Amino acid sequence: MSSDVHHTTTEDVNCGPPVLVPEAPEPPRRMDIPMKRDDEPPGFFDKPHVVRRLQIGFLVVLAALILSDFFLHYHEHLGLESIPGFYTYFSFVACLALFALSKTAAAFLKRGEDYYD
């Protein structure tokens, strides 16, 4: 919208005086956000070895959880819970299924941001 005044359709219908609705200003964009400086030292998560260790730690914990299933008794609702690591596999498959579902939905429903404007 180039002008700062928005003409509603009422004016085009020509059944009364033109109604002018001033466009409300956009939210104040904080253009004064401090930006990255060139001499900035790398932060905690910027270091590759930190990320590597976090990833390894994550997998170790997951493996420990699956292993602990050998010593735990699960209350059976589906009849499958006693398989060690059942919830891991279940969740992984469920997430992939949800991804597939949302990607399928997106193929039909995705539009540009200005679709309604």
Place this chain on the structure above:
Amino acid sequence: MTSLPTLPPGLLFIVGALLLPLLPFTARRVYMVLLASAGMVNMLGMEVGETLTLPFWGHTLEIMEVDRLSNVFGWIFNITAFAWSIFSWHLDDKRETTSAFIYGGASLGVIYAGDLLTLFLNWEVMAISSAVVVIAGGTAKARQAGMRYLFIHLMGGVLLLFGILWRYAETGSLDFVAMDLQGTAQWLILLGFAVNAAIPPFSSWLSDAYPESSATGTVFLSAYTTKTTVYCLATAFAGEPLLMYAGAAMSVYGIVYALNENDARRVLSYSIINQVGFMICGVGIGTTLAINGVAAHAFCHILYKALLLMSAGAVMYRTGYTKCTDLGGLWRTMPWTLFFACVGAAAISSMPFTNGFISKSMITQAAAESHEMTAYIILLVASAGVALHAGIKFPWFVFFNNDKGLRPKEAPGHMLLAMGLVAALCIGIGVYPAPLYEILPVAVTADMYVPYTADHVVGQFQLLMASGVAFYLMLPFLKRTETISLDIDWLYRKGGQAFLTFVDGPLMRLVDRLAWLAHERVPGTLANFAKNPPQAVRLGFKRLKLGFFGVFGSLENVDRVQEEVRTARDRYEMARPASLVPVDRGAMFLTLALLVYLAAYLLD
């Protein structure tokens, strides 16, 4: 328990809010915190079974009827209002703060309403005041979304009102009690509730409007409307199987949309629909454990959702951005906001030792114990999906992902304080759930439900971590694009545009044509006729005759009739036009006659 007189909590907020616009900024924000504190103090005196009635046109309105379920909601609504008044300490907007407190008060009015009429009145106040909170977002988009929001909620209100009146006509009772889903009245009431509960296909108002309101407004909005309705459904329609499936479907719907969404606050809005899905499913299961789970989950959900939206609000306040495509890498300069967002994310994923774990697991457990395996499996899938879209996606895209070079300041102190307060509650209730379990509709005992067992904890951690692995592997497919997803609101947004186009074009042409007929063509014909009626009839007849001979007659005949028409027109025009006889003379005679009649009547 206490000698303090208890006030209806709803009225306390509504009447208290009316003073807000009169106060200057500094006094106003102090008053806001005090008002919310007064609400919590007042809650201490709310004893179960207490009622407050008001005569109204031959009816008795129960404007307050305290039961255990309403107290759970009453507490969390007051706590949220308190945390929100701290979070919006910077907010110098009379419109937003006033309407927010009226809206919160009306929500409290609904959950303490003892009859359907009181419920409906508060329902409408909620609709209007919450729409004002949306519109107070201040942008053109907020105003438009607010009007759509109001339109949908007023429609829902009309459905509810029809249902209430219909039910009154059938049963003669306005009591707000459990209902059977038999008959039109109950269906209408259910539909009215469904709109506010955001059950698809009536859900698009939520994801449409909430993300358009201000950084603070969304936090407030997220707590009340849907959870108020969860209370209503749990009171009226507990154990209704339809709700169980609707809730399960909702929980998946929310995830599918949230995964495709770019705006972080809209991701969290879809996630409300997902979480309310769990609650509605629990209402549908309807056992004691399930209803307990619903109340507990509503309580906990409000806390962590407020926390998540507060962190998104703080980011918006500092950067002006809400979209994933604009954000990223904020962990460097907003570590506390990140920390609180992660607490919220852990809680919504129901990670053990957060409040989400001790509440949601009750609902899934209730589904399993009632042998509702379809619902159980869907809820389990949705639990994995929650971690995906709200638990990982939200913090990842806002605080990590690609560094966009933004180095905003940490959130202001009052926001950190509010977030810290809510985060402490999220973790506190998660670690020590006993106080919450005690106030549930049926106090939770060890033989009803124990959240912390080794298999629950290990199973839940596995569920969450596997979902983390899936997210990591799927990251390349999750690249955010500047897009939106169509929802049911397409019907009324595009439908509205199409309607305007129709009105503008074809309908206006038709109206113009009708106006010409009514204002020119018909009066013109009548005037011509009235000028000289006998000759006008004669002329018309001759013209008809000419038309007939023009088609069927010979050339000589046509010439002859044309001559006749000409003569007829001359005679018509030669006559003294009737319009020349002045009306005033006739009117004067008539007046005189009436005067004579009046005189005769009076002198008689």
